[in-house]
Amino acid sequence: MSSEWPLWEVFIRGQHGLNHRHVGSLHAPDADMAIKHARDVYTRRNEGVSIWVVKSVDIAASSPSEKGPLFEPSNDKVYRHPTFYDIPDEVGHM
Amino acid sequence: MYAQLVKSEGKSQAELTPEDIAFQERIDRGEKIEPKEWMPEGYRKTLIRQIGQHAHSEIVGQLPEGNWITRAPTLERKQILLAKVQDEAGHGLYLYCAAETLGVSRDQLLEKLHSGEMKYSSIFNYPTLTWADMGAVGWLVDGAAIMNQVPLQRTSYGPYSRAMIRICKEESFHQRQGYAIMMKMATGTPEQKRMAQDALNRLWYPSLMMFGPSDKDSVHSVQSMAWKIKMNSNDELRQKFVDQTVPQAEYLGLTVPDPNLKWNEEKGGYDFSEPDWDEFYQVLKGNGPCNKERLGARVKAWEDGAWYRDAMVAHAKKKAARAVAAE
Numbered sequence: 001m002s003s004e005w006p007l008w009e010v011f012i013r014g015q016h017g018l019n020h021r022h023v024g025s026l027h028a029p030d031a032d033m034a035i036k037h038a039r040d041v042y043t044r045r046n047e048g049v050s051i052w053v054v055k056s057v058d059i060a061a062s063s064p065s066e067k068g069p070l071f072e073p074s075n076d077k078v079y080r081h082p083t084f085y086d087i088p089d090e091v092g093h094m
Numbered sequence: 095m096y097a098q099l100v101k102s103e104g105k106s107q108a109e110l111t112p113e114d115i116a117f118q119e120r121i122d123r124g125e126k127i128e129p130k131e132w133m134p135e136g137y138r139k140t141l142i143r144q145i146g147q148h149a150h151s152e153i154v155g156q157l158p159e160g161n162w163i164t165r166a167p168t169l170e171r172k173q174i175l176l177a178k179v180q181d182e183a184g185h186g187l188y189l190y191c192a193a194e195t196l197g198v199s200r201d202q203l204l205e206k207l208h209s210g211e212m213k214y215s216s217i218f219n220y221p222t223l224t225w226a227d228m229g230a231v232g233w234l235v236d237g238a239a240i241m242n243q244v245p246l247q248r249t250s251y252g253p254y255s256r257a258m259i260r261i262c263k264e265e266s267f268h269q270r271q272g273y274a275i276m277m278k279m280a281t282g283t284p285e286q287k288r289m290a291q292d293a294l295n296r297l298w299y300p301s302l303m304m305f306g307p308s309d310k311d312s313v314h315s316v317q318s319m320a321w322k323i324k325m326n327s328n329d330e331l332r333q334k335f336v337d338q339t340v341p342q343a344e345y346l347g348l349t350v351p352d353p354n355l356k357w358n359e360e361k362g363g364y365d366f367s368e369p370d371w372d373e374f375y376q377v378l379k380g381n382g383p384c385n386k387e388r389l390g391a392r393v394k395a396w397e398d399g400a401w402y403r404d405a406m407v408a409h410a411k412k413k414a415a416r417a418v419a420a421e
């Protein structure tokens with residue numbers, strides 16, 4: 001049996017009020033140690049106010065080959081953007 | 095507005111614990127409160143009510159516009175309306191998730207909506223009778239929503255604030271597509287212009303009601319404002335909305351249905367008539383023109399969808415069992 005520690009993905013909240021952002025990954029035997037390691041590896045310069053760790057195997061990701069079918073359909077839906085509509089300046093910001 | 099008459103659960107000054115005081119100081123310093131941190135029970139409960147009501151409004155708010163998707167005058171207009179209604183579904187989901195971080199489940203919230211224990215904005219209990227209403231809703235209703243949601247981006251509860259930031263990014267399109275419809279109608283045939291005027295006539299006062307009762311009758315504001323759950327008073331936002339909207343109506347060549355509407359040089363804003371507050375309370379009580387229809391549609395959608403939700407869970411279980419067996 002391999003004793004290699006599992007891989008964890010690390011998310012840091014940089015400042016009060018912001019979303020946690022993915023900053024990288026690390027190995028650790030369990031969640032507690034992963035948070036401790038994340039503190040040492042990713043916040044040595046006070047980069048964060050909060051840490052999340054998630055086991056890498058628990059992350060489901062879209063496959064790169066699906067990029068087209070997943071994201072291209074929104075390209076021709078320009079009407080979802082406010083700039084699609086001509087609103088005269090006189091009526092104020094909208 | 096999307097959350098009208100939310101009951102706030104504050105304590106009296108004498109009951110405040112050191113934790114309560116430290117908590118208030120954090121808020122006063124502009125810190126955000128995050129899900130796992132200590133918070134007063136009243137803060138948590140009030141937020142669940144407010145975010146829940148806000149989420150319900152986004153979801154029920156799909157109905158009056160969904161009503162016109164199949165009857166949109168052009169394919170392009172149909173696509174636009176569909177995209178807008180789809181956005182509102184997304185807004186509801188962001189908000190339910192923000193509420194769930196406070197320890198309530200989405201099913202619990204929906205149950206309370208369906209039983210009538212929780213409310214949604216009164217505006218969605220009015221009917222949408224003509225295509226011009228799609229213009230007036232985007233222009234006025236989304237306009238009023240934006241007025242309230244922009245300051246809420248700075249609310250003290252982190253998940254709520256972040257949901258608001260996402261939502262506000264998407265709202266501009268909603269209001270602009272509505273105003274673009276109004277511009278088309280107002281410069282169209284005499285009948286079209288009449289329809290535009292009629293939509294404004296019917297939706298003006300219900301839109302003013304979205305901001306909630308007048309400050310003098312708004313009993314829960316003080317605590318919510320101290321907690322930065324509510325950022326502005328009802329009357330303040332209503333005034334801002336009127337000041338912004340009247341010139342837009344004038345540009346369209348439409349008349350705001352208020353004989354008392356007048357620019358007040360001294361205060362630098364319009365004087366205007368208050369909506370009929372008796373009607374407002376009646377609508378909240380369930381006696382508006384469409385309350386039964388709206389809630390009925392929600393309950394039906396929930397019940398009709400039960401077999402699908404169950405089937406998806408059964409399928410996921412089967413797949414998981416197969417994966418285990420293959421190992």
Ligand SMILES: [Fe+2]
Nearest residue numbers: 152181182185
């Ligand atoms: Fe919305």
Ligand SMILES: [Fe+2]
Nearest residue numbers: 182236265268
């Ligand atoms: Fe909207």
